[in-house]
Amino acid sequence: MTAEFPSVALEPEAAGPIILALPKGRILEECVPLLERAGIHPRPDYADESSRSLRFPTDDPNLDVVRVRSFDVATFVALGAAQIGICGADVLMEFDYPEIYAPLDLGIGACRVSIAEPKATAGTDDPRTWSRVRVATKYPNIARRHYAARGINADVVHLNGAMELAPGLGLTRLILDLVATGSTLRANGLVETEVIAHVTSRLIVNRTALKTRPEEIGTWIARFRAALAAAGTDAP
Incomplete structure (x- = not known):
């Protein structure tokens, strides 16, 4: 966009x-x-x-x-x-x-733009069956383009920080964020489920x-x- x-x-x-x-x-x-x-x-x-x-x-x-x-x-x-x-x-x-x-x-x-979700639910559902997903991110355009390419309607919750809190508090199912080491994800019970792009x-x-x-x-x-x-x- x-x-x-x-x-x-x-x-x-x-x-x-x-x-x-x-x-x-x-x-x-x-x-x-x-x-x-x-x-x-x-x-x-x-x-x-x-x-x-x-x-x-x-x-x-x-x-x-x-x-x-x-x-x-x-x-x-x-x-x-x-x-x-x-x-x-x-x-x-x-x-x-x-x-x-x-x-x-x-x-x-060097880092990556990734999708992450709670470790407890990761891999329990096939994303290919989704028609809609709610995702927290500071990258709304990337999120919408990524899911639109798969025929999925992304309901984007635009946050500028603390994305990792969103799934645990029931705000969204997933987050799309910039990841370097992944330590913040792990500290908040999340795991990367997909890397969208490696960036420098x-x-x-x-x-x-x-x-x-x-x-x-x-x-x-x-x-x-x-x-x-x-x-x-x-x-x-």
Whole structure:
């Protein structure tokens, strides 16, 4: 499902520094060595999530960094508030922004989008017989597409956190969530019953910015590609 934007959507800036949008949390921690290899050195508190600042200059006057929620990185880039960014493939799957080009798999933030349900009921019913299922998730578009492809109507309960509580409290039968180690699922009596997609973080670019500022954007893509090569990571 492609997101719809209001008619007042911003155009990417034609002048001023390039803005790199970074996600808060675990991916930000994994970004630190990658940014160093790419020659990007923001003000030191950019990686300190207790800092109240959200925009940080770098030692390159033509590049600033902003730190936002992981789900918001794609929106900042798609709407032109940032020209480049780093976000998980799960976010790209959920929003499916046509304004975004994702040239590089950065190989960080590895996890998976999975279906989970209570251990006590897992495997007791054949999903192929279902016509409807109730699922808690922060990925409503992924959930609906996944079940629609199987002819199942997904009744989605949109939660932004604590998905693991939903089945035990009778809110939903299943959850669809991002899973890294699975420890939170196990702690709440849930098991993975299906992996929808394995995801990693991607370098993303605003397509209009790539057309209007090709040399600048192309240079940053090349620097990230070189950073991956320096780390021994194969870039597509």
